[in-house]
Amino acid sequence: MRLDPSALAEGVRSGNRAALARAITLVESRLAAHVEAAERVLELLFPHTGRALRLGITGPPGAGKSTLVDALGLHAIEQGHRVGVLAIDPTSERTGGSLLGDRTRMGRLAARDEAFVRPSPSGGVAGGLGPRTREAMIVLEAGGYDVIVVESVGVGQGEIAITDVVDVVLVLLLSGAGDALQGMKRGLLEHADLVAFTKADGARRAEAQAARDELASLFTWLRPDGTPVLTVSALSGDGVPELWSELGRRKEALTRSGALDERRRRQRRAWLSDALEQQLLARYLSDPDLARRKQELEAEVERGALLPPVAARRLLPS
């Protein structure tokens, strides 16, 4: 891979699609040599970010996230925006390979010149995000995309990760699937800035509206800040413009109240912690002696002969 960070950054800034694609590969790379170059690129791009709408879309598998990104993204383009999408797919634990299927659900959006769609494997990182989602977002934003959408699977408590990277979290739920209640239980809704019941079309329409009403009334008790609850159909397009304006209003409100600023400050702190963790780990594991020791202890841990925390302590320098 060519590693001229300033040329690459320039390419990204000038909106060169190939440079953008390559830069995302670079920031996602796990190679030590790439990590440094990636930092250089990001340093050059970082000053050109901060103005985009960063939107996180999460919810259970099959809720209709990707399909909605397609519809919502197209709507945003019609409003004159440029839309960058990062879709995070879970990775197979067995082999580490992924079947990345989200882009095919965004066919109309992906075909547009005003859109850039990049699926990424989660790489086994907990929380539904990829290990370098933040970095990839920077690249897209600096590349001239003023709406950045991050799609991630929302399965459980881990979802908090998405609130660490976006301005507004949209949680999608499917009516009738018990999603709403489950979502409450699992903390999926805790961080929602907006909730929408999807597939509100055909036979599901009334059901979705009922679910919306139910959750909205629940929210009047639980969420006095008035988290909006909507219904939407990516298929018919019903509710898409409303959802889009609601998202805009939401961001505006957050900006006005200073909450967005606070949120972004917190996110940068979290980023520092995450980066520190990653770098520490990378540094220790790059030591061949340690790697060998780890392998040895792993065998004992596997057999159940050694307590994992004790093994970990032994691996670290005292």
Next chain:
Amino acid sequence: MSTSDDPRERWRQLARAELSGADPDTLVHCLPSGIEARPLYTAEDLAGLEHLGSVPGEYPYVRGVRATMYAGRPWTLRQYAGFSTPEDTNAFFRRALAAGQRGLSVAFDLPTHRGYDADDPAVRGDVGKAGVAVSSVEDMTIVFDGIPLGEVSVSMTMNGAVLPVLAAFIVTAEEQGVSRAQLSGTIQNDILKEFMVRNTYIYPPAPSMRIVADVMEFVSRHMPRFNSISISGYHMQEAGASAELELGYTLADGLEYLEAAVARGLDVDAVARSMSFFFGIGMDFFGEIAKLRAARLLWATLVRERFAPRDPRSLLLRTHCQTSGVSLTAQDPLNNVVRTTLEALAAVLGGTQSLHTNAYDEALALPSDRSARIARNTQLILQHETGIVGVVDPLGGSYFVERLTHELATRARAVIAEVDALGGMTRAIERRVPQRRIERAAAERQARIERGTDIVVGVNAFRAPEEPEVELRVIDTASVVRTQTERLAVLRARRDPARVAAALEALVRGAEGSENLLELAIEAMRARATVGEVSAALARVFGRHEERAMTTTGVFTEHYRDDPEFAALVERTARFVEEHGRRPRILIAKLGQDGHDRGAKVIAGGLADVGFDVELGPLFMSPLDVAKHALESDVHCVGVSTQAGAHLTLVPELVEALDRVGARGVRVVVGGIVPERDRAVLRERGVAAVFGPGSSIVEIARMLLDLLEATPEGLAP
């Protein structure tokens, strides 16, 4: 030795002796369809079977839909054919009729299937390639030139663009002086299986179902000798379905259509009689015979239970059959004559009403004149030389076949019950339940062949020392496009534009309202609107359906558990990460109107199992769409899966498009049906490797890794 009263016990003792003491249960085995079979069936197996005792032509019709079956009249020899221009296809049809064929069956090309005209630049690569190009009444007229439509029955495989195509057929007959009431034949008109496996849909499910019902209504009213629908399991089998899935889903589809027709106020008896079926016949000899018997049994029972028709003819499951294409191999292709013969025999012993037998070059190209002749002769030999036509349902009463018939009917009933629980077939398909089952079965079949669990002669065992050369049919798409474009230009110049516009406008209003759309399409085609124009007019109201590509993973990991070679590949992809910072990343792409996705899905799932990051692209992409995708995802490699013959046009265009968008370093490989002589051309145009039918995941993954390790760059350096 004590002799028991129970013959089964007596046999067990004899068997145990022959097996040197081993338990005869060790001989219980799986039929190719996955159903367990014991080594022996006896009269005891007939105990309690409710379907026994009827004669052919009598409810529940398990022994045949007519009392005399082939003794009175043999099955109809009906070969599916069509290619190139209407002129070429017409000449082929005439030769076939002269050579003993009884009915015609038209294969349209993919642009026609998907509602595009031959002069539409977006479909250039596919025109005339995998069927005949028909964009207008003019084209249809040439297809049937000199063929008396009042006498020869014509079957048309048309689903997505059923309205303009059936309309063109009716107008063609009209202009031949044959009224619609005189026409005999079948229109496939089965959209549910398009969404499931065949992929030539145009509109979303709901308006598509309305079109189906419009056609059923029109045909059952005005065309008494015509089948208004051919409910097809064949395509499911070809996509990977087992016998029970094929049977269950096909009958569930049938029930859904019948319900739709009744729901709009049609009389069950009027509609049910115009419905016909279509099954695939694979290598599971007895299983397939039993499947056809079970199909008749179940359909009669279900229709009686659910619709209580008055006319017994409404209970008849009349069916066409086609021998299985996936059972045929690219390797040592003359073996395919043998396979097809056995399958044809099964179809006939199962009591089919008409039959298509595949050509030996099935896995290489469209049939050549020679291979088509042998395919036809296969049936002629069965009809004239074997004496099997003289006795009705000769396997009736066979302990094994009757038991198996019962077994399959029971299993298919369970499948139908599951569909019922999901709210019917449309809902089940929306939730991808049948698709997932079929995809999984396809991956498992591939894995079993690769592992040698299933033997395929000439592929994974008993390979020929050298592959014989076979002369293949070649279609010059560019010249077909030229001819068709010229004819369309003349048509567009001569017609009355105001009349065309009015007819299309009426169609749009009809689509918004509830008028019968076939009626309106007939007027439009009579006015010389084209297939593309009618389809586009309807799409203005209905929209175009986009399907989401998906597949299963994990099947290969499971089947290759403990296989050192596979483990080594997984290891290699892991090492690739260490060296290059990420996994090898591949985009599996489908270009043009080709809807074959079985291969693409199998490969995508398999490579993910090996540890690749895989993107499975959607169907119907242009080279530029794919290039943009490859670029944005920064893949190392694009793997084009091509089965419908457009590779020589579309693959070089992809290579150029990659270049143009700035993804020059992306490697391109191709898999699917690529005749030997095209391979060199593709290589010359920048394709790094070509994989044909029978390639294994292990082989493919190894070669891809070789390739990518040598140049792992992805985008241009």
